[in-house]
Amino acid sequence: MPTIRIAEPSDIDACVRLLHLLFSQEHEFVPDSSKQVAGLEMIIGNPSTGTVFVCESEGRIVGMVALLNLVSTALGKKVAMLEDMIVEPALRGQGIGSQLLDYACKWANENEYGRITLLTDGDNDAAHRFYETHGFSRSSMVAFRKFLENDSTGGTVMNQTESKQDKPEMQAWMCEECGYIYDPAEGDLETNIPPGVCFDKLPGDWCCPVCNGAMSQFKKFESQL
Ligand SMILES: [Zn+2]
Structure with a gap:
């Protein structure tokens, strides 16, 4: 429980x-x-x-x-x-x-x-x-924001213009067998995949580092609760 x-x-x-x-x-x-x-x-x-x-x-x-x-x-x-x-x-x-x-x-x-x-x-x-x-209702307000210069990173927060929406290659994929998520922003240390390699560009024999499942058992990881 x-x-x-x-x-x-x-x-x-x-x-x-x-x-x-x-x-x-x-x-x-x-x-x-x-x-x-x-x-x-x-x-x-x-x-x-x-x-x-x-x-x-x-x-x-x-x-x-x-x-x-x-x-x-x-x-x-x-x-x-x-x-x-x-x-x-x-x-x-x-x-x-x-x-x-x-x-x-x-x-x-x-x-x-x-x-x-x-x-x-x-x-x-x-x-x-x-x-x-759960009782929330959609607001007509629209979010605006400005990332400030002291956030030197460019790291955690991406600028609006560079958001993943415009970068389909940043799509994460989830292993349906075990729930492992391949995230191109991270790559996969276990299998020596450096950050920046999109799912489509993984080696053909690549498999899930957790359960060894084939790439065919991965599905696009959509946000859901
Ligand atoms: Zn797996």
Whole structure:
């Protein structure tokens, strides 16, 4: 029976692993473990910044979601930005995402937050349905943003013009047998594939580094909850 609880510093490694999956599938982000650790350390154990919730099943962290703190002058209340919602691919469709989201919403309500806002990829219909099912409604507001110069990376956050939407070769593929995800941004150390090799360009005899399954058992990894 999966249980939901607030994350502790010892959960950071497991959360980084989940974020890696999330950023592999979102159009605008690529994973970078050191940044994900830095970000999680800013939240976990620091309730003024926000709260991370994790789902633990059989001693393993299999899902997470974060609520980041903001203030609404319109509501005169604390409000939250929901981020980093992810469930381990092999365990999707079992209601873990719903459990996490319900828990976070209930917790926020009990802690006097007035509203929760979130962003999704524009074409992620599954996510839109998921959030609508849980009482979220689509806002007519449009997100704008500016990446600041002190973020010297160009790494984790890709510029809008270079988003994965325009780079189909950055498509991640998932092994249907074991849930392993091949992400071109990362390559695969195990089989000596450097970062930047798209799935179509893998050697013909390449197989899943986890279960040795053939490439034919991989499916495009679409974002879903
Ligand atoms: Zn596999």
